[in-house]
Amino acid sequence: FGIAQALLGDPKLLIVDEPTAGLDPEERYRFHNLLSEIGENVIIILSTHIVDDVRELCSSMAIIDMGKLLLVDDPQNTLCQYNGKIYKKVIEKDELQDYQERFHVVSSRLYLGRMMIHIFSNEQVTGFETIAPDLEDVYFLTINQNRQAEAEEEVA
Numbered sequence: 652f653g654i655a656q657a658l659l660g661d662p663k664l665l666i667v668d669e670p671t672a673g674l675d676p677e678e679r680y681r682f683h684n685l686l687s688e689i690g691e692n693v694i695i696i697l698s699t700h701i702v703d704d705v706r707e708l709c710s711s712m713a714i715i716d717m718g719k720l721l722l723v724d725d726p727q728n729t730l731c732q733y734n735g736k737i738y739k740k741v742i743e744k745d746e747l748q749d750y751q752e753r754f755h756v757v758s759s760r761l762y763l764g765r766m767m768i769h770i771f772s773n774e775q776v777t778g779f780e781t782i783a784p785d786l787e788d789v790y791f792l793t794i795n796q797n798r799q800a801e802a803e804e805e806v807a
Contacts, residue, residue: 654685658693665689666696671704683707702786706730712786714793722793729789733771737788738779742766758791 657665670686671679686695686708697709705712706726714722722729737757742750744766747759754776757769769788770779 654689658689662693664694664696666698668698669701670697670699671701672699702790706786714790716794716797719797721797722789726786730784730786733784733788733792735781736771736773737782737784738770738772738776739782740768740770740779742768757788757795 654665654667654670667686671682674682683704686697689695690708695708697704699705709726712722712724712726712729713720740750741762742765744761744764747756747766747768750756750768750770754768754770755772757771759766759768761767769782769791770776771788771792775781
């Protein structure tokens with residue numbers, strides 16, 4: 652209903668905030684189709700934390716952290732830059748610190764009582780599975796690189 656109201660004035664720009672949050676999968680697909688159709692004639696700015704929405708709907712994306720613009724790019728182009736450089740492994744929870752010291756850990760999350768870690772490496776890593784990067788990997792890499800650079804600036 653809100654989208655219909657916003658389109659009444661024939662806008663050239665539409666800003667939507669978390670438009671698919673709380674939708675079941677069927678409604679989310681339906682809404683994706685609607686936004687895609689609208690996007691053929693109207694510029695749509697999509698503010699969301701749901702990276703699948705960005706990958707599926709956006710021809711350009713930005714990552715902003717603490718008000719600082721860190722990345723602007725085409726989602727597919729960004730993903731291609733990380734092809735063959737993201738690896739995953741399931742480890743025990745108490746091993747996480749050791750892996751963080753030895754590898755560039757992009758993200759970690761609980762997975763069936765263990766830790767699923769994603770790491771970044773320019774070289775093949777033994778014992779890890781190479782995976783296709785996703786936009787969550789790009790997000791964490793971008794945010795972590797920025798925060799590390801800021802921490803190094805504070806020390807200097």
